[in-house]
Amino acid sequence: MAKIVVVTSGKGxxxxxxxxxxxxxxxxxxGYRTVVVDFDIGLRNLDLIMGCxxxxxxxxxxxxxxxxxINQALIKAKQLxxxxxxxxxxxxxxxxxxxxxxxxxxxxxxxxxxxxxCDSPAGIERGAYFAMYFADEAIIVTNPEVSSVRDSDxxxxxxxxxxxxxVENMEPIKEHLLLARYNPKRVKDGDMLSVEDVQxxxxxxxxxxxxxxxAVLMASNRGVPVVLDGxxxxxxxxxxxxxxxxxxxLPHRFLHYQKKGFFSRLFGS
Amino acid sequence: MRLLDYFRSPRRRGxxxxxxxxLQVIIAHGRANRNSPEYFPQLRxxxxxxxxxxxxxxxxDIKMSLERxxxxxxLELNVTIPTTDTK
Ligand SMILES: Nc1ncnc2c1ncn2[C@@H]1O[C@H](COP(=O)(O)OP(=O)(O)O)[C@@H](O)[C@H]1O
Ligand SMILES: [Mg+2]
Numbered sequence: 404m405a406k407i408v409v410v411t412s413g414k415g416x417x418x419x420x421x422x423x424x425x426x427x428x429x430x431x432x433x434g435y436r437t438v439v440v441d442f443d444i445g446l447r448n449l450d451l452i453m454g455c456x457x458x459x460x461x462x463x464x465x466x467x468x469x470x471x472x473i474n475q476a477l478i479k480a481k482q483l484x485x486x487x488x489x490x491x492x493x494x495x496x497x498x499x500x501x502x503x504x505x506x507x508x509x510x511x512x513x514x515x516x517x518x519x520x521c522d523s524p525a526g527i528e529r530g531a532y533f534a535m536y537f538a539d540e541a542i543i544v545t546n547p548e549v550s551s552v553r554d555s556d557x558x559x560x561x562x563x564x565x566x567x568x569x570v571e572n573m574e575p576i577k578e579h580l581l582l583a584r585y586n587p588k589r590v591k592d593g594d595m596l597s598v599e600d601v602q603x604x605x606x607x608x609x610x611x612x613x614x615x616x617x618a619v620l621m622a623s624n625r626g627v628p629v630v631l632d633g634x635x636x637x638x639x640x641x642x643x644x645x646x647x648x649x650x651x652x653l654p655h656r657f658l659h660y661q662k663k664g665f666f667s668r669l670f671g672s
Numbered sequence: 673m674r675l676l677d678y679f680r681s682p683r684r685r686g687x688x689x690x691x692x693x694x695l696q697v698i699i700a701h702g703r704a705n706r707n708s709p710e711y712f713p714q715l716r717x718x719x720x721x722x723x724x725x726x727x728x729x730x731x732x733d734i735k736m737s738l739e740r741x742x743x744x745x746x747l748e749l750n751v752t753i754p755t756t757d758t759k
Contacts (some may be wrong), residue, residue: 548691604696
């Protein structure tokens with residue numbers, strides 16, 4: 404029986420899709436059968452980030468409406484055998500997602516996978532609501548910046564009051580904080596909220612901080628999840644975060660600014 | 673702890689501290705309202721209207737809160753009505 408994990412934030416552009424792809428790949432690398440589901444109906448993007456945009460035939464809404472079965476809609480990632488994606492529909496119909504439809508799809512994915520990662524759209528409307536409703540765990544992606552932190556707190560409130568687990572008085576959703584686009588130099592200069600600040604404010608356990616990194620743009624250009632796209636700071640930070648998500652206790656490597664020494668400047672880092 | 677933090681990072685006097693202070697206030701405020709029912713803001717507005725219709729109280733004179741006690745919710749309304757000669 405799979406765990407359903409929502410990747411959410413409230414605010415747009417903070418790194419949810421990047422994180423969903425990285426976690427999908429990271430969990431698959433660890434040997435778990437993983438599927439990443441794009442809930443951004445009308446603004447499909449996960450397929451591009453994971454490099455399978457040209458193989459999309461059927462999507463989420465086709466399956467809900469009975470035009471395709473789930474196996475026809477799932478796309479296997481090129482890089483890994485146990486990683487799949489379920490693309491979002493490009494329909495403009497806001498009501499294409501229904502509670503019964505989403506439940507039917509997630510329940511059938513639960514049967515065959517170990518992890519179902521739900522990539523939430525921004526906002527707090529239908530798509531975001533359905534992405535979080537059935538979740539067992541939540542990864543809250545936050546940037547060290549005022550509006551992102553506030554939106555994350557709003558989302559925590561919604562998880563605690565509107566999710567299936569809260570409505571049905573089950574054990575609450577397990578929450579994890581992932582700080583993305585972190586810039587240790589600016590934190591040191593006192594102009595960016597630190598990991599400790601954000602943890603103080605949101606008060607949920609930290610999976611890790613992913614540094615602001617060119618590697619993310621390059622991986623997205625190539626359509627390869629950043630953890631699979633060669634060695635990089637962001638890739639390593641995500642790999643560590645996945646390990647912590649699975650319960651490993653690793654030291655944090657990317658929280659503090661280190662002035663680049665002669666050798667690391669010479670050979671890159 | 674806080675004092676120690678202060679000494680450990682003496683350079684920390686940029687805008688981040690301001691951001692944290694503002695977020696602390698706004699998040700605490702958001703959490704206080706988180707558990708109140710959806711009708712609460714509307715109820716509040718309408719009660720304020722009625723009170724202002726009959727008295728000289730203004731928004732700041734009216735404090736309203738909802739508290740949970742066991743299986744009850746207690747709506748507490750506190751109005752300071754200014755005496756007529758003050759206006
Ligand atoms: N750690 C990072 N470093 C640099 N750029 C990043 C990082 N994380 C995300 N980005 C960039 O930010 C933009 C938004 O990311 P995305 O994952 O699509 O966010 P969301 O899904 O929350 O809208 C993209 O251009 C992405 O390449
Ligand atoms: Mg996205």
